[in-house]
Amino acid sequence: MKGVKNMRQNKKKILLSLSIFLFLLLIMAVGYASFATQLRLSGSAEIIGAWDVRITNIEVVQASEGTNPGTPSFTNTSATFNAQLVKPKDEIIYRVTIQNLGSINAKLENVVFQTDEKTGSSAILYQTTSFANKLKAGEKTSFDVIVTYDENSKIPPTTKSKTITGIIEYVQE
Amino acid sequence: MKKQTVILLLFLLSTGILLLSSSTSLYQKIELLIGIVFLLVAFYYKNVHIIRFTRNKKDFIAIIFLVLLFHLSYFSLGFFVGFQTNPYNQNILGIIQNLLSSGLLIFSTEYLRSILIIKNQRNKPALFLSTLFLIIITIPYPFFTYSFSNKEMFFQFLLGTMLPFLMNHIYSSYLDYKTSSCISILFRLLEEVPLLLFPVLPFTNWYITGSIHLIKYLLLSMIFKYHSIKEFPFSHLPKKNSFILLLYAFVLIFATIFTSFMLGIFRYEPLAILSNSMYPTYQRGDVIVLKKLSSIEKRQLKEQEIIVFETSHQLVAHRIFKVVKQGNDIFYQTKGDNNNMPDNNFVKVQQIKGVYCFSLKYLGFPSIWLHDVLKEE
Incomplete structure (x- = not known):
C-alpha cells in the first residue's frame, strides 16, 4: 500500500514538473514570437x-469681414479650400474633421505640413492646430487650419497665392 | 598533511595568482573571493567527509552522455543560426586563466553545496534553503548592472540568463542529493569548460539559450529518474514506470520540435499577426505559417499570392498586387486586403522571407498581449 502511495506521489511530482517545463517553454515561445514578428500595422500614406x-468634413469656423472663404470641399483623402484675403490681419479658419469609420483602432503615425515658401506669397501665413494621436473605432478628431494675411506686410505682395499641403498618416493601432 | 589542507592550500595558491594577475577582470576577482569564502566555510566543517564519490558507474555514464548530447545539439545549432567568435580569451594564458577561474568557482560552490547537504542530513527543506543561499550569493552580476527600464530587455534577461542560472543551481543540488557531489562537479565542469575552449560558438539569442537549457534539464531529470528506477532496458520496466518514461520522451521530442519550429529551423515558420490589414484572410491575433522560398522561387511569385517580407524594422505579410519587371530585376507591389491603397514601397526579391501557407485563429493573442505590455511606456 505504501509503495502504491509513493508511486502516486511520484507520478504527481513528475506531472507537475513536466507541466512547469511546458509552461516555461510556452512563455518563452510567446515572448520570442512577440519580439520577432512585429507585423505591420499597415495603413496608407495619406488620410x-x-x-x-x-x-x-471641412467647414469654415471663422472669417474676417470682407474675406471670401470660398466653398471648401473634401474627399475621403483630401481637403481643399481657396481662401481670399483682402488686407493685413485678415484671417480665415477652416476646421477639418477626420473620423475613424472602420472597426479598427488607429494611431497617428506621421504629420507633415508644408507650404511653398519659395514661390508662395510671404504675406500669407498658415498655422495648424494639433489633433488626436489615437482614433478609436468610431471616434473623430478635428484640426484647424488658420490662414492669415500677415499684419506686418505693408507692401502689396507680387505673388498673391500660397498653397499648403498636409500629409497625415494614420495606421492601425 | 591532511587531504583537506592540501586542497585548501592549492586553492588559495591558484586564486592568489589569479587575483594578482592584471588580466583578471573585476568580476572574476569577485567570483574568486566568493570562492575563497565558500571554501573557508566548507572547511569550518572539517569533520565532514569532503567529496562524496559515487561508486555507481551508471551515474558517470549518464552525466557524460547528457553533457555530450547537450554540446552536440548546441554546436549543431550553429549550422542553422550561424557561428560567432568565442568572446572568451583564446590565448593559451587566457584559456588557462579562464579554466582556473571557472574551475575554482565551480569547485568551491559545489563543495559548499555538498557540505550543506550533508550537514543538514539530506533534509529536503534544508536542501531548498541551501540552494537558495547559493543562488543569492552567486547571482549573475549583470543582474545588478542591467538597465531594467526597458521591459522587453528585462523579459529577455529573465528567461535567457536568469532561468538557465536558476535551473543550473536547482539541478546541481538535485544531482548532489540524488547521487554525489562528485557528479555535480563533473556535470558543471563538463558543461562549462568546452564553452571556454571552442574558438567559435553558435550565434544564439536569449530564446535559444533559454530553451536549450530547459530541454537539457528535462533530459537530465528524465535520465536520473530512469536511473533511479534502476531497471534496464525499457521493456523490463513495470508498466507504470514505462508510462512515465514515455511521457518524458514525448515531452522532450515535442519540446525539441516546437522550439526548432519557433526558431525557423524547418522550412515552415510561424508568425503572429499584429494588424488587421489583411482582414478577412487573417486578422490581428492569428498565427500564420509561412513557407520559406529559394531564391529562384522568390522570382517566380505571382499576383494574388501572399508574401512575408522584411522592411527596415518589421515583417509584413501582404498580398502581391502587381509584379513589376525591370530588366533582370523583379519588384512586387503589395497591398493589404483591408487597405484601399497599395503599400508605398515596392518589395525587392531580397526582402522576401516566404509565402503564406495557412493561418491559425487566435493563437497569436498571447504574443500580442505580451508585446503590448512590454512596449508600454
Missing part, C-alpha cells in the same frame, strides 16, 4: 481609407 479612417 484615407478602406479600413477606414477618412476626412468627413
